[in-house]
Amino acid sequence: MRPESIAAMEPFLAGCFANPSGIHGAARAAKTALEVARELVAAALGAQPGEVVFTAGGTEADNLAVEGAARAARAAGRGDGVVTTAFEHKGVLAAADRLAVDGFTVQRVGIGGDGIVDLDALGRALDAKTVVVSVMLVNNEVGTIQPLDEIGALVRDRAPHAVLHTDAVQAVPWLDVAETASAADLVAISAHKFGGPKGSGALVARNGVPLIPLLEGGGQERGLRAGTVNVAGVVALAAALQATVDTRAADGIRVGAMRDRLVAGLVDAVPDTFVNGDPHRKIAGNCHLGFRGVEAEALLVALDQADVYAAAGSSCSSGATEPSHVLAAMGLPRDAALASVRISLGFASSDADVDRALDVLPATVAQLRARMGALA
């Protein structure tokens, strides 16, 4: 976590333990901190404070956006069409699946091999009955940035009754979300992706978009998210976001250069390496590569033993690596997908980290290939 975020939350864990909905002095202090945080978050995301709903993370924000907007629209008789993409985060896909079970017409638009949503297909999927369109701002595996302005124009043109939701969870550390997601009515973020704590997120609901809440009870968060607000998590989210915004432009340039050095170095040093996702349209921290003939699952273990941490696919609750639905959606053959790994860089990454990865990875891949060859 960012030190600013830890420092911000500490008083609300150790000292100011009050419920912000109370009426005594400590409660007022908590309430003030909560609303200051809301103003900070709103400013960073290009929204009004009254348009920010705090949640327990990105998945809840995605669920609330997709399900909440779709159910509210259908209840108002505006239609029942939901359009999303094949490579969304599971927080969106699962919500869409549940809507399909409840009788909504759900379409998943395909993805190009470059990791960018197929705009022609998206256009064809939209019509007057579409009520929710959900396209992520940055893909969580290959890091590609989706053309949200074009998508917004398409939605206004073809689906006048629809609201546009974007899962911006991966975008915050690298992009000015206020600008890049300005076309979206709904924007989901999650604190742990930008140096804040896990289990804290937010949804921006702009332009008076009606939502039916997932959680009902005491009416907190303007009735959109009942339950005592996680004050420590919220102030820590806001502090992490502020710190991110302050250094984001510089971080992007610095990390992007390190990432470019890492990718070029690996492509150069490791034969039969391929890059996943358009290198010119991805965030600075994303390095997603495949090494032909190497099982990513084995490579991750070998790298972990050398203290280099990488990832592949998405993790399920058992901790096993599931084959990536993102790479499948991009049309990557299964064997290539199973040979692909993601090495993420962040604001805390250093040149020494890149040196170490460049030192360890080529040797590790060569060793695995040699041992696999010996088995055959």
Place this chain on the structure above:
Amino acid sequence: MKVLALMSGGVDSSVAAALLQSQGHDVTGVTLRLWGGETDSGCCSVADVEDARRVAAQLDIPHYVFNLGDDFGASVVEPYVAAYAAARTPNPCVECNRSIKFGRALDRALTLGFDAVATGHHARVQRDPAGVYRLRRGADSAKDQSYVLYMLGQRELARSLLPIGELTKSEVRAIASELGLRTAGKPESMDVCFIARGDRIRFLAARAPARPGPIVDKEGTVLGSHDGVHTLTVGQRRGLGVATGTVRYVVDLDAPRATVTIGAYADLLTTDIAVRDLHFVREPPDSRQLVVQTRAHGAPLTGHLEDQRVRLQAPAPRVAPGQVVALYDGDSLVGGGLAC
């Protein structure tokens, strides 16, 4: 040695990892995620993975999860369904040992630079003075699992550690309790791990449509009907739904014609078992008398191998096609195959 311990989340593999660590090996734990399908109650449920992970954490060894679901589906589940459809006895544990644990997982271990894999099987790997690896029955005869390891050869045995084979089950549990392992009192897994208890017929029906057909006697007289050959097995006498006044046994299953033949106990008896896909721990045996085992915990018979046939000394009930026939010299496995 650098050892990759396959930890299912059960007590045997937990203690196996602990014992190897105490013997000074450099142990890493791994749990295989094999089946995420219809049941989450089997050998690779989230709860079992968590048990394995926690035991590894307690032992302070690294722990990983390998997702071998694709291989498990192709090498274990599909053949399981196909065997039933063809009226053969499926051997999912045998196929998992062959293709997954001592196949893919062993290969993965060697790829990662490990010297051996370890499992919690009740059997003993020993290296004789001539450098030949032998697989002996586990010390606890009631728990012996050498039968489902009949396919292991020199290559696998040289790279496998089965420390539990030296212990009885109660000794395993005692060690687990002594070490305070959370799996000490865990019940045994009994059923096929990828099918929820009591759900076999539905599981199969969803994958291979059942073909009902007649139940006939040796002369071909129709005595009744069945819901599919996969619902019955050779030697079965209960649940035939045929009242003939005498006890009748299934003596043959003909999958292509969906016909079940029943007969008297005498019709079941044979001294001859044709076997296929024979595999030997080291080399084919000579004509000496061997212990013949035709079920996981069945009574041992006596016989010898003649080419692709096992000749029994005394008549015994026919072995269902597909059943593993394992051969032992004393308590040392010689090899085995599948009954035709």
